[in-house]
Amino acid sequence: EPEVTQTPSHQVTQMGQEVILRCVPISNHLYFYWYRQILGQKVEFLVSFYNNEISEKSEIFDDQFSVERPDGSNFTLKIRSTKLEDSAMYFCASKMDPSSETQYFGPGTRLLVL
Amino acid sequence: GENVEQHPSTLSVQEGDSAVIKCTYSDSASNYFPWYKQELGKGPQLIIDIRSNVGEKKDQRIAVTLNKTAKHFSLHITETQPEDSAVYFCAVDSSGGSNYKLTFGKGTLLTVNP
Numbered sequence: 492e493p494e495v496t497q498t499p500s501h502q503v504t505q506m507g508q509e510v511i512l513r514c515v516p517i518s519n520h521l522y523f524y525w526y527r528q529i530l531g532q533k534v535e536f537l538v539s540f541y542n543n544e545i546s547e548k549s550e551i552f553d554d555q556f557s558v559e560r561p562d563g564s565n566f567t568l569k570i571r572s573t574k575l576e577d578s579a580m581y582f583c584a585s586k587m588d589p590s591s592e593t594q595y596f597g598p599g600t601r602l603l604v605l
Numbered sequence: 606g607e608n609v610e611q612h613p614s615t616l617s618v619q620e621g622d623s624a625v626i627k628c629t630y631s632d633s634a635s636n637y638f639p640w641y642k643q644e645l646g647k648g649p650q651l652i653i654d655i656r657s658n659v660g661e662k663k664d665q666r667i668a669v670t671l672n673k674t675a676k677h678f679s680l681h682i683t684e685t686q687p688e689d690s691a692v693y694f695c696a697v698d699s700s701g702g703s704n705y706k707l708t709f710g711k712g713t714l715l716t717v718n719p
Contacts, residue, residue: 495648522705524706526707532711533694533709533710533711533712534649534694534696534707534709535709536706536707536708539705539706547706549706582648582649586705592637592639592654592656592698592705593639593651593654594639594651594705594707595651596641596648596649596650597648598646598647598648599647599648
């Protein structure tokens with residue numbers, strides 16, 4: 492069964508450093524998402540992406556964040572200058588097309604900012 | 606924005622008993638309500654979903670009921686098994702259109718005791 496994959500599974504970085512989290516969505520999916528989950532809290536929407544542009548973003552997704560689909564398979568989340576409060580689990584999700592509802596989540600990347 | 610409340614935060618049942626988790630939401634325009642199961646160290650996995658034109662949906666031991674008037678929906682797991690132990694999240698589509706930005710509840714830690 493096709494699945495969303497994410498790399499790395501864990502990332503430790505120093506405050507102020509840039510990190511790039513990578514996702515490979517399910518191959519025929521066209522709609523992509525990033526969510527984050529701070530330890531012990533609920534999953535929060537960050538951004539949705541379709542047709543090579545951001546469809547919607549939350550107030551969390553400020554100028555320090557950016558997303559990109561650099562090629563036909565990868566979907567990345569970049570945090571330009573990490574802060575301590577960026578420490579969280581970051582989940583990528585994808586869905587087939589605008590008319591479909593079901594989002595499939597990846598296993599997540601645990602980011603720790605020191 | 607959308608507000609999703611989920612109860613209880615923890616639930617412990619004996620194997621074979623039923624478990625019920627409830628969620629309320631605030632945006633009457635929401636029309637898609639998925640439930641996700643998250644096992645330790647993994648991403649959320651969709652287990653069942655319901656749309657606003659349906660009042661109840663069942664899939665083997667799992668069922669979801671929706672009351673649009675009262676703006677609440679519930680997950681019912683019958684004949685619980687130890688492998689049902691996980692964190693369960695309700696979610697609501699809160700963007701309308703095709704974005705399907707999900708707003709999640711805080712999660713319920715379900716423990717099924719053998």
